[in-house]
Amino acid sequence: MKILVVEDEQGLREAIRASLKKEGFLVETAEDFHVASEKVFVYAYDCILLDIMLPHGSGLDLLEELQQAGKSENVIVISAKNSVEDKVRGLALGADDYLTKPFHLAELNARVKAVLRRNTLGGKEEVAWANVRMDLDNRLVFIGDRPTDLNRKEFDTLQYFLLNPNRLVTRTALAEYVWGDHIDQSDNFDFIYSQIKNIRRKLKQGAAAVRIQTVYGVGYKLIHR
Amino acid sequence: MKLLNQSLLYLFVPLFVLISAWAVVFYFSMLDEVYDSIDDGLDNSKLLIITKAREDASILNRREFEEGNYAIREMPRPAALRVTDLYQDTLMYMLNEEDLEPVRMLTTAFELDDRYYELKVINSMVEEDDQIENLLWSVLLLYLLLLVSIALINNLALKKLWQPFYRYMGQLKAFRLDHGGPLTGMNTDTEEFLELKRSADALIGHSREVYRNQKRFNENASHELQTPLAVIHNKLELLLEGGRLSEEDAAAVGQVMKTTSQLIRLSQSLLLLSKIENKQFFDNQPVSVNRVVRRVCNELEELLAHRNIDLDYAGGVEIVVEMDPHLAYILVANLIRNAIFHNHAGGRIQLIFASEALTVQNTSAGGELAVDKVFNRFYRESSSRKSSGLGLAMVRAIADLYGFRVAYRYTGEQVFCVRFGGREK
Known part of the structure; x- marks a missing residue:
């Protein structure tokens, strides 16, 4: 899978590139409008991460060109402007998703994988790792072949881990994913903790080949048992 | 006079x-x-x-x-x-x-x-x-x-003379910085009024310019702040993930990361708040408050269960309000989250739908809050850093934007009420 990261800020570009490489993707980068515009029309990418504010031009203009070329459906717009108009415009121009800076790397992984899943012909809405498999359409979980019962939030949480196996998933990333936007209070970590406890128990009961490891008190990691 | x-x-x-x-x-x-x-x-x-x-x-x-x-x-x-x-x-x-x-x-x-x-x-x-x-x-x-006759003539003459002034004043009263075009001309030969109009027009022009700059500044500040925050945050994530840190270093990095997360949340909340106050949301449409409440409660169902908090509904009035749906969601969600997070385990939340008013009433661990400060930015009942202190400020900002009235009182339980009918037309 080949991914293009269009981002002018070097630090962020490098971080995204490093993170996506860990997922085994082939990553190319572009730091301004001209380079990006050249690359997108010369090479084919499975997913393009596109910053809106770029030197020499707007990411939205590039998106418009991509749409005219019929190549906009695998674009994730990244913007520091959490503005409704930009979001609406980006999605209207055919972008698959819109991600607001700053984001968690785990969130980026989840979004990229969703795009790749959707744009794969005959792709099933399914994520799997080791002997754990989740059917996203029907919200079912299987450990081996046996179905396991998870409540709604547990399902969302486990899905997030399966999209980020072997990666650090911070508690804040989980909280935001599970709670959605505009979380004001952050003292809901005890809830996250109890969710994790339940999932751990259910994974163990189902004899899953994976387990959730606590990482330095900031988050968790899904690893092979 | x-x-x-x-x-x-x-x-x-x-x-x-x-x-x-x-x-x-x-x-x-x-x-x-x-x-x-x-x-x-x-x-x-x-x-x-x-x-x-x-x-x-x-x-x-x-x-x-x-x-x-x-x-x-x-x-x-x-x-x-x-x-x-x-x-x-x-x-x-x-x-x-x-x-x-x-x-x-x-x-x-x-x-x-x-x-x-x-x-x-x-x-x-x-x-x-x-x-x-x-x-x-x-x-x-x-x-x-x-x-x-002097009184009459004075009245008539002054009324006629001052009429352009009063008409202009009416326009000034209705004037809003964020929408509407320039004021229409003043139909008068009176030098003083023309002078007033020139001054007012200059002032308005200047204010509009400042307002535009302010808006641009908000966006730019957002962009400028979010990107470095993103770099810090993502680099820290990679650092922790690398697994080459000693236990001690990792704990320190974890602490920095938590603080960074707070900073991110704070900057995003402040940005949202300033956007609300700058009236940058205006996709007004009829919104059913009841439906928004149901959606929020549905999202929070597991948390309520986890905390063992009972949720009651009372007064089945359907409240429909003309407002931005996104802001309606934030308003309701912040009120209900507030009621959950400042509740105690095994507590109770009551949602009362009256005609044009939503009341959220909850048991709480603490006592009465400062009535005049509870909706202020960064007001916290304790020195707790766990909450940003912006949730209720956001509620009030949204209420102010639409002319709703928010009120707090303590009756042994915390009672927050939003009156949607407060809008003056």
């Missing part, structure tokens, strides 16, 4: 004094003239009578006035020599009026053939008296008329 009435007041007080003084002076000078003319007549009569007496001595015996207008009485010389012409007002019985009527009487003395006589000449003042009374009334009438 309106300018109109003020100018009237300024006009009236001096006018009142001036015209009153003038009326008094006028009245007395007219009175003086009338007396002067009567006295002249009496004087003339005196001379005629004396001349007549020289020719016809019989009139010297007229002791009483009877049908004539004079009376003569002989008097001793020394007394006569002391007499000077005396004009005086007195009363005399008049047949035609059947009453005592005022008369003007001249008392004088004259000498004829070495004998001395006292002469009294009278002139009825009935006419003159009426005239003076008429005069008084005329003056009063004139006085009143003058005042009334």
Whole structure:
């Protein structure tokens, strides 16, 4: 899978590139409008991460060109402007998703994988790792072949881990994913903790080949048992 | 006090004094003239009578006035020599009026053939008296008329003159920085008003420019802040993930990361708050508050269960409000989250849907909050850093944007109420 990261800020570009490489993707980068515009029309990418504010031009203009070329459906717009108009415009121009800076790397992984899943012909809405498999359409979980019962939030949480196996998933990333936007209070970590406890128990009961490891008190990691 | 009435007041007080003084002076000078003319007549009569007496001595015996207008009485010389012409007002019985009527009487003395006589000449003042009374009334009438007409003319003229001003004021009152075009012109030749309009237009232009800059600044500040925050945050994630840190270092990095997360949340909340306050959300449409509440509660179902908090609904009124759906969600979600996070395990939340008002009532671990501060930014009941202190501030900002009223009271439970009907049209 080949991914293009269009981002002018070097630090962020490098971080995204490093993170996506860990997922085994082939990553190319572009730091301004001209380079990006050249690359997108010369090479084919499975997913393009596109910053809106770029030197020499707007990411939205590039998106418009991509749409005219019929190549906009695998674009994730990244913007520091959490503005409704930009979001609406980006999605209207055919972008698959819109991600607001700053984001968690785990969130980026989840979004990229969703795009790749959707744009794969005959792709099933399914994520799997080791002997754990989740059917996203029907919200079912299987450990081996046996179905396991998870409540709604547990399902969302486990899905997030399966999209980020072997990666650090911070508690804040989980909280935001599970709670959605505009979380004001952050003292809901005890809830996250109890969710994790339940999932751990259910994974163990189902004899899953994976387990959730606590990482330095900031988050968790899904690893092979 | 309106300018109109003020100018009237300024006009009236001096006018009142001036015209009153003038009326008094006028009245007395007219009175003086009338007396002067009567006295002249009496004087003339005196001379005629004396001349007549020289020719016809019989009139010297007229002791009483009877049908004539004079009376003569002989008097001793020394007394006569002391007499000077005396004009005086007195009363005399008049047949035609059947009453005592005022008369003007001249008392004088004259000498004829070495004998001395006292002469009294009278002139009825009935006419003159009426005239003076008429005069008084005329003056009063004139006085009143003058005042009334000045008031009327002043009113009309000022109203007409100030009309462009009031119309312009109306426009200024309705003026909003964030929408609407420039103000329409002022249809006037008055130099001061034109000057006012020029100044107001300049001020508005300047304010619009500042407002545009402010908006741009918000966006730019957001961009400038979010990207470095993203770099810090993502680099820290990679650092922790690398697994090459000692336990101690990792804990420190974890702490930095938590703080960074707080910073991110804070900057995003502040940005959202300033966006609300800058009225950058306006996709107004009818929103069912009940539906938004159901959605939020549905999302929070597991957390409520986890905390063992009971949720009750009361009052089944359907509240529909014209507002931005996203803001409606934030308003409701912040209220309900607040009720959950400041609750105790096993507590209770009651949601009451009344006509045009949503009340969120919850049990809480703490006591009464500061009524005047609870909706302020960064107000916290304790020094806890766990909450950003912006949730309720956001509720109020949204309420202010739409003219809703938010209220807090403590009844043993925390009660927050939003009245959606508060909008003034």
